[in-house]
Amino acid sequence: MLKNHLKTAWRTMVKDRTYATINILGLTIGLAACMLVFTMVIDELSYDKFWSRADDLYTVYEDRKMGDNIYLKHPNTTARLGKALKDNFPEVEQFSEISAREQRFRIGPENPDGIAARVLEADTNALAMFDFEPVGGRLPTFVSGQKNLLITESFRDRHFNGQDPTGQIIEDVPTWSEEKQPFLITGVIKDIPQNTHLRADAIALTKPANAQLSKDGLWGGGKVYYQLKPGTDAQAFTKKMNAWVQQYIENPKQKQKAFGLQPLTEIYLDSDHDSNVTVKGNRNTIYILTGVGALLLLIACINFVNLSTARAMKRLKETGVRKILGAQRSQLVGQFLTESLLFFLVGTLLAVGLYALGLPVIESFIGHQLVHSLLASPDIFGITLLLIFFISIITGAYPAWLLSGFNPSNALRGKLFRGSMVSAGGMRKALVVVQFAIAVMVLIALLVVTNQVNYLASKPIGYDKENLLHIGRRTWEGKGETFKNELKKLPGIKAASIASWSPVNGDGSFYLNAFDHPLKENEKLEVHFIVADFDFAQTLGFRLQQGRYLDAAHGTDAFDLDAVLQMDSLEESQYVNSRSALITASTAKMLGIREMGVPVPKLGHPPVGILQDFHRESLRHALGPVFILGNPNPDYAMMFIRTVPGMEQQAQESLVKLWREIYPNRLLDAQWVTDILDKQYEAEQKQQILFSFFSGLMLFLSAMGVFGLIVHAAQQRVKEIGIRKVLGASVAGIVRLLSTDFVKLVLVAVVVASPVAWWIMNKWLEDFAYRITIQWWMFAAAGAVAVVIALATVSWQAVRAAVANPVESLRDE
Structure with missing residues (x-):
C-alpha cells in the first residue's frame, strides 16, 4: 500500500510541475530560514549552561x-x-x-x-x-x-x-x-x-x-x-x-x-547595566527571532495548504472514481498525506543544503560561531526532523481531509461540497489574509526600526560629535597636561581635554554616585560626576545657558578626588560644599536649583554654570543628574581631541608621532567619537538588516503562494475567460476580474495587521528613553507595498490568461 501511495504521489508531482515547484520552493525557503533562525535562538538560550556546576x-x-x-x-x-x-x-x-x-x-x-x-x-x-x-x-x-x-x-x-x-x-x-x-x-x-x-x-x-x-x-x-x-x-x-x-x-x-x-x-541575557559584561544578549532579540521563525514556517505551510486545496478541483474526478471503486476515506487520506510527506521530504532535503550554505553567513553576521548548529548537534538535528515530520502531518491533514471528503456524485460532476457547511474557498481566502497580514506586520516593523535607528543617529546629543577623537581611559603619569599642550601646537588639532567620561558607556569618575535625594526623603539618587580639566566644556562644544564655565583662575573650581578619598565624613562634607561644578539644564530642573553658587542640599558642589543638556550615554537611557567638576590635571582618565575639519588625516598622523615620542611603549587606541556612537546602536542596526531580509522573504513566499492560486484560478476559469473574450470582454476587464478578489484580501490583511503591528512596535520602542512616534504613513506604505506586490503577481498570470486564444480553451465543447 505504501509503495503504491509513493508511486502515485511521485507521478502526481511530476505531472503538475508548476504546483510541485511552487510548493517545494516555498517549503525549502521556509524550512531553511526557520532552521537558521531557531539555531540562533537555541544558541542564545544556551549561554553558560554547559559548565558542569x-x-x-x-x-x-x-x-x-x-x-x-x-x-x-x-x-x-x-x-x-x-x-x-x-x-x-x-x-x-x-x-x-x-x-x-x-x-x-x-x-x-x-x-x-x-x-x-x-x-x-x-x-x-x-x-x-x-x-x-x-x-x-x-x-x-x-x-x-x-x-x-x-x-x-x-x-x-x-x-x-x-x-x-x-x-x-x-x-x-x-x-x-x-x-x-x-x-x-x-x-x-x-x-x-x-x-x-x-x-x-x-x-x-x-x-x-x-x-x-x-x-x-x-x-x-x-x-x-x-x-x-x-x-x-x-x-x-x-x-x-x-x-x-x-x-x-x-x-x-x-x-x-x-x-x-x-x-x-x-548573566548573558540580563546584564544591560553591567559594563563588566562585554558579551551580552537581549531577551527581546530572542522573542523577535522566535516570532520571525514561527511566522516564516507558518507562511510556508499556509502556501502548501492553499495550493493543495486550490488544486482539489483538478482531482475531483479522480477522487470520485476512487470512491465508486470502493476506496475508503482513510485510504484516500493516507494517499494524500503520503503526497504531503513527499513534498516535505524533498523540501527538507533541499532546506538542509540551503541551511548548510547559510550558516557561515549567519555566523559572520552575528560575529561568532553558533555552537548548537543542527549539523554539529545530532540530537538537535534529530529533534528538528521529528518536528518537521509532525508539522508535515498537521499541514497535510486539512488538504487530505478536504480532498477525501467529496461526495462521489458531486465529484464526478465537478462540484465541491454540495450542501456542506465547509467552504474550501473561504478557508483559502482566510489563509491568504493571514500570510499577507504577517508580511505587512514585518514591513511595518521594518519601517519603525529603520526610522528609530535614523532618529538615534541624527538626534542632537548636546555636543559636537564631528571631528572629535577619543582616547580610552589610562593613567597619564603626570604628563597628561604636557601631552595635551603639545598636541594643541600640532597642525590639524584645534583643542584637547582630559576627562573621566566616555561616550562609549557613559562612564564617569570613581567618585561616589549614590546620594540621598535633595527633595525626596528616603530615596536614593544616582548622580553622575565627570571630573575633567578646564578645557572640557569648550573642547566638546557644550553650550552655556547660564553662569560661567569652570576656570583655573577661580581657586574653588579645582577639585581633587584623591584628597577627598583620604578625608573623613566631616572634612569631605566641608570640602564638597566649597568646590564649584557645572550642571546640565535637566539637573537644575530635577534638583530644584535656581541660584548659582549655593551648595546643593545633601550633594554640595555649588553650581556656577548651567549647560545645555547633553546625552552622557546612549539614547536608550533618560537624562540623569550630571555634575562636571574641574581638575587641572586629571591622571586616570580619557582624552578628547578636536580636529580641524578637512585635516583629520594630518591630525591623526601628528597625534601618532607625538604619542610615540612621549609614550613610546604604550598603545594608542584613538577612535572617532562618531564611530563610537554608531556602535552603541549596532544591535538595532542588525535588527534593521534582519527585518529587511525577513520582510522580503515573507513577501516573496506570500507572493509565490498567490501566484500558485492565480494559476489554478485561471485554469479553473479557462472556459469562462474564453467565453467572455468571444462575447467581447477586454484584456483589462479580464485582468480586473481575476485580480480584484486577491487585492481585496490584501487590503483586509493590512487592516488586520496594522493594530497588531502598532501594539508590538510600541512595546519595542519602550526600551528607548527617546523614540519616534509611529506614524500613519508607515501603515499606508507597508500596505501599498503589499498591494503592489500582490497585484504584480496576480496581473502577470491574469494577463497571460486574458490574452490566450479562446479557440484553444473552447475547442473540446
Whole structure:
C-alpha cells in the first residue's frame, strides 16, 4: 500500500510541475530560514549552561533603590565580601573575582602594536569553579612571582606556528600605564565554547585575595563569582547573607546595603547595566527571532495548504472514481498525506543544503560561531526532523481531509461540497489574509526600526560629535597636561581635554554616585560626576545657558578626588560644599536649583554654570543628574581631541608621532567619537538588516503562494475567460476580474495587521528613553507595498490568461 501511495504521489508531482515547484520552493525557503533562525535562538538560550556546576554558580550584586520602585543592580562587590561569606557560611564553596578585557601581547618583532586577545583576569579559584580543560594532561600548578597565562588552542595555533609556547614569557602592550607586564605561559587549554559571556582567548591568573572585610564598609571591587553547594536555596541564602552584612558592618551609611544573587545562566541575557559584561544578549532579540521563525514556517505551510486545496478541483474526478471503486476515506487520506510527506521530504532535503550554505553567513553576521548548529548537534538535528515530520502531518491533514471528503456524485460532476457547511474557498481566502497580514506586520516593523535607528543617529546629543577623537581611559603619569599642550601646537588639532567620561558607556569618575535625594526623603539618587580639566566644556562644544564655565583662575573650581578619598565624613562634607561644578539644564530642573553658587542640599558642589543638556550615554537611557567638576590635571582618565575639519588625516598622523615620542611603549587606541556612537546602536542596526531580509522573504513566499492560486484560478476559469473574450470582454476587464478578489484580501490583511503591528512596535520602542512616534504613513506604505506586490503577481498570470486564444480553451465543447 505504501509503495503504491509513493508511486502515485511521485507521478502526481511530476505531472503538475508548476504546483510541485511552487510548493517545494516555498517549503525549502521556509524550512531553511526557520532552521537558521531557531539555531540562533537555541544558541542564545544556551549561554553558560554547559559548565558542569552551572546551576550552583552565581554573582552577587548590590541592590540599590534609585527612585519609586526603580532598582539598580550594581554589579561590583568586593572580593573581601567573598572571603567573609566563605568563612562564615558553609553554603559557599568557592569564590573568584573575574573580569574580561581586551589586551595586546607583543609576540615577535613583526607586531609592534601587539596581538589583540580577549583575556579573563581571574584568581586561581576560578579553575576549580569552571571547566577549563587542559590540552594533554592536567592544569598546571601556579608559578608564584608573576602573572600566569593559560592560552587557548586556537590562540596558540594562530600565533605560535605549531610550537609549544609553554614556558615562554610574553609582554603586553600597555594602554593605561607605561609599565609593561610580563606573562608566563604555563599551559594551553581547549577553546572556551563561544556560548558564554566569559568568552576569551586566554586566562591571566593571580593568587586569590586574602584580605579581611572591613567593618567600615564594602568599598570598591569588581564582578565576583560564587560557587554554592548543590541544592542551596538561593533566596534563603540571600536573606542570611544580608542579615549577616547588616550585623557585621558598623558604618551607618554602609550598614543598609542589600545584596542579591544572579544565576550564572542569566548573566548573558540580563546584564544591560553591567559594563563588566562585554558579551551580552537581549531577551527581546530572542522573542523577535522566535516570532520571525514561527511566522516564516507558518507562511510556508499556509502556501502548501492553499495550493493543495486550490488544486482539489483538478482531482475531483479522480477522487470520485476512487470512491465508486470502493476506496475508503482513510485510504484516500493516507494517499494524500503520503503526497504531503513527499513534498516535505524533498523540501527538507533541499532546506538542509540551503541551511548548510547559510550558516557561515549567519555566523559572520552575528560575529561568532553558533555552537548548537543542527549539523554539529545530532540530537538537535534529530529533534528538528521529528518536528518537521509532525508539522508535515498537521499541514497535510486539512488538504487530505478536504480532498477525501467529496461526495462521489458531486465529484464526478465537478462540484465541491454540495450542501456542506465547509467552504474550501473561504478557508483559502482566510489563509491568504493571514500570510499577507504577517508580511505587512514585518514591513511595518521594518519601517519603525529603520526610522528609530535614523532618529538615534541624527538626534542632537548636546555636543559636537564631528571631528572629535577619543582616547580610552589610562593613567597619564603626570604628563597628561604636557601631552595635551603639545598636541594643541600640532597642525590639524584645534583643542584637547582630559576627562573621566566616555561616550562609549557613559562612564564617569570613581567618585561616589549614590546620594540621598535633595527633595525626596528616603530615596536614593544616582548622580553622575565627570571630573575633567578646564578645557572640557569648550573642547566638546557644550553650550552655556547660564553662569560661567569652570576656570583655573577661580581657586574653588579645582577639585581633587584623591584628597577627598583620604578625608573623613566631616572634612569631605566641608570640602564638597566649597568646590564649584557645572550642571546640565535637566539637573537644575530635577534638583530644584535656581541660584548659582549655593551648595546643593545633601550633594554640595555649588553650581556656577548651567549647560545645555547633553546625552552622557546612549539614547536608550533618560537624562540623569550630571555634575562636571574641574581638575587641572586629571591622571586616570580619557582624552578628547578636536580636529580641524578637512585635516583629520594630518591630525591623526601628528597625534601618532607625538604619542610615540612621549609614550613610546604604550598603545594608542584613538577612535572617532562618531564611530563610537554608531556602535552603541549596532544591535538595532542588525535588527534593521534582519527585518529587511525577513520582510522580503515573507513577501516573496506570500507572493509565490498567490501566484500558485492565480494559476489554478485561471485554469479553473479557462472556459469562462474564453467565453467572455468571444462575447467581447477586454484584456483589462479580464485582468480586473481575476485580480480584484486577491487585492481585496490584501487590503483586509493590512487592516488586520496594522493594530497588531502598532501594539508590538510600541512595546519595542519602550526600551528607548527617546523614540519616534509611529506614524500613519508607515501603515499606508507597508500596505501599498503589499498591494503592489500582490497585484504584480496576480496581473502577470491574469494577463497571460486574458490574452490566450479562446479557440484553444473552447475547442473540446
